[in-house]
Amino acid sequence: MNSIAVDSADRPDVRRHRYTSDYARLTEQIREAGLLRRRPLFYAVRAAVLAVMLAGCAVAVVVVGDSWWQLLIAAILGVLLTQVAYLSHDAAHRQIFTSGKRNEWSALLMGNLITGLSYGWWMSKHSRHHANPNKAGVDPDVADDVLIFTPDGARRQRWRRGFAGWFVARQGTLFFPLLLLAGINLHVSAVRTVLGRAPVKHRRVEIPLLLIRLVLVPWMLFAVLSPGVAAAFLLVQLAVFGVTMGATFAPNHKGMPLVPRDLSVDFFRRQVLTSRNVRGGWPIDVAMGGLNYQIEHHLYPSMPRPNLRHAQPLVRQFCAEQGIPYTEAGLVESWGIVVRHLNRVGLGELDPFQCPLAAHLGR
Numbered sequence: 001m002n003s004i005a006v007d008s009a010d011r012p013d014v015r016r017h018r019y020t021s022d023y024a025r026l027t028e029q030i031r032e033a034g035l036l037r038r039r040p041l042f043y044a045v046r047a048a049v050l051a052v053m054l055a056g057c058a059v060a061v062v063v064v065g066d067s068w069w070q071l072l073i074a075a076i077l078g079v080l081l082t083q084v085a086y087l088s089h090d091a092a093h094r095q096i097f098t099s100g101k102r103n104e105w106s107a108l109l110m111g112n113l114i115t116g117l118s119y120g121w122w123m124s125k126h127s128r129h130h131a132n133p134n135k136a137g138v139d140p141d142v143a144d145d146v147l148i149f150t151p152d153g154a155r156r157q158r159w160r161r162g163f164a165g166w167f168v169a170r171q172g173t174l175f176f177p178l179l180l181l182a183g184i185n186l187h188v189s190a191v192r193t194v195l196g197r198a199p200v201k202h203r204r205v206e207i208p209l210l211l212i213r214l215v216l217v218p219w220m221l222f223a224v225l226s227p228g229v230a231a232a233f234l235l236v237q238l239a240v241f242g243v244t245m246g247a248t249f250a251p252n253h254k255g256m257p258l259v260p261r262d263l264s265v266d267f268f269r270r271q272v273l274t275s276r277n278v279r280g281g282w283p284i285d286v287a288m289g290g291l292n293y294q295i296e297h298h299l300y301p302s303m304p305r306p307n308l309r310h311a312q313p314l315v316r317q318f319c320a321e322q323g324i325p326y327t328e329a330g331l332v333e334s335w336g337i338v339v340r341h342l343n344r345v346g347l348g349e350l351d352p353f354q355c356p357l358a359a360h361l362g363r
Contacts, residue, residue, distance in 0.1 A: 023268045026318045030300065035311050039304040043096045047087060053080055054114075061233075066226050074233040078183075078240025085115045085245065086289025086305075092123060094302045108202060112209035115241075118190035120200035130301060134274035135259040136353075142258060146178070147171055147342060149258065151351050172342030175250070176335070182242030187214060248287075251278050251334035252294040255341035256327070257361060258352040265361050269324060271298040273360055276337075277312075277328040284331060285309065295326065325357055 030036060057077045064070055090096055091107035108119040125140050132138040136150060144153030148168050157168035167174065191214070194206045221230040256274045259265060265273075278284055278292035290305035291297060296315050297308060319326040329337060344350035 022318070022322060026314065027300075029314055030303075030311055033310070033314070035307040036300065036303055037307075038096065038098055039306050040096070042304065042306045043087070043090070050080060050083055050087070054084075061221070062224060065224075066229055068229065068232075070225060070229055070233050071236050074236035075240045078237045079244055081115050081237070081241050082244040082248070083289065084110055085117065086291070088115065088117070088119075088122075089126075089289065089291075090305055092119065092126070095304045108205065109209070112190075112206050113213055116187050116190060116210060116213040118193045118200075118206055118210065120202065120206060121190050121193035124193075124198070130298065132259070133271065133298060134253050134256055135261060135270075137261040141253065147175070148346055149352065151345070151348065151353075154346050154348050157346070168346040170343065171346045172339040172344075175339060175342055176243070176247070179243045179246035180239045182246045183238035183240075184242070186242070186245070187238075247335065248289065248291055250338050251276060251329070251331070252291060255334075255337045257355045257357045259361055260353055263361065268299070268322075269361060271295070272315075272319060272324055272326065273357055275327070276334060277326075278334050279328050279330050288331075292331075325360060327357070 054077075057073055057080065060073050061070065064073065087096075088107045088110035091103045091110065094100060094103045096106060097103045104119075107122075111117045111119045111122060129139050129141050134142055136142065142149040144150055148154045148157055148171060154168060157164050190210060194200055194203055194210060200206060218230075218234055221233055224230075225233065253274055253276065256276055259270065259274065272295050275294040275298050277295050278288060280292065284292050290308050293308035293312055296303065296311045299315060300311065303311060316326050341350065341352075345352060
């Protein structure tokens with residue numbers, strides 16, 4: 001009788017039910033601690049501060065005039081726009097308001113009108129990522145494109161002559177320089193989405209908002225500044241925006257195990273084992289918009305940003321009790337992990353489906 005009970009407990013469907021039941025108990029702890037309640041004051045203060053700082057940048061552009069000091073303002077603006085993108089991200093995850101529509105329209109306005117990113121594009125891409133993080137053929141963030149994430153993709157690229165083969169062997173080293181172009185790529189993706197054939201819920205609203213942001217703002221810069229300074233301003237702002245966005249999102253999942261497309265994994269392990277937190281206290285909380293608590297964010301996407309750090313001890317303890325690895329690293333350390341991982345995949349030295357943590361996915 002005992003041996004039958006042990007064998008049953010080892011069945012995948014039984015283990016999955018156990019994880020689901022235990023996760024429900026963790027969720028109840030989270031709810032009882034009040035960590036799923038909205039934090040309107042936090043977001044109101046954050047939005048007000050950003051609005052004042054953005055207005056300050058606009059005034060500074062006019063006051064400073066046609067000077068190369070404008071590049072400093074451009075760099076500051078790139079950082080501020082990243083912070084606005086974090087707010088838009090939080091609204092898209094229903095973290096700010098209890099009303100779904102208020103969250104949706106806040107994310108749409110901040111995304112399209114201020115940062116120049118399509119809400120429709122972001123929701124499609126990001127929703128697929130959250131549903132199946134690091135799952136090959138499903139998560140768009142690990143699709144082989146400019147960067148290669150799978151052994152098959154690396155093999156194909158290494159056989160190619162010229163720049164493609166040279167690049168994939170050094171893709172990790174070149175990752176951060178490549179982020180200098182990420183801001184441009186984000187805007188191009190936004191425009192292609194709203195003008196493309198794929199369904200976009202608010203296409204009639206997004207198109208004019210993006211036009212205002214991506215056409216009117218550059219036009220105003222060229223009206224106030226000389227062509228050279230205006231062009232340099234735009235390039236610096238886009239470069240800083242791309243680097244800060246990429247440096248925030250890259251450590252969260254890159255270098256963590258890939259999940260084979262045909263492997264079914266329970267929700268809790270799927271989210272925890274493919275995510276990495278970044279240590280560093282409140283400065284990192286601010287710089288990364290709370291996304292340094294990536295594990296907690298993936299487990300509870302609608303949890304308000306300031307509550308994530310309070311949920312961390314509960315989640316870490318739960319992982320320890322379940323024997324599930326909980327991965328953390330410092331910011332610079334995590335960047336190093338990303339660079340080395342991408343280089344090793346590009347050189348064919350590493351199979352991300354077979355890394356040590358991947359063994360826990362198959363349990």
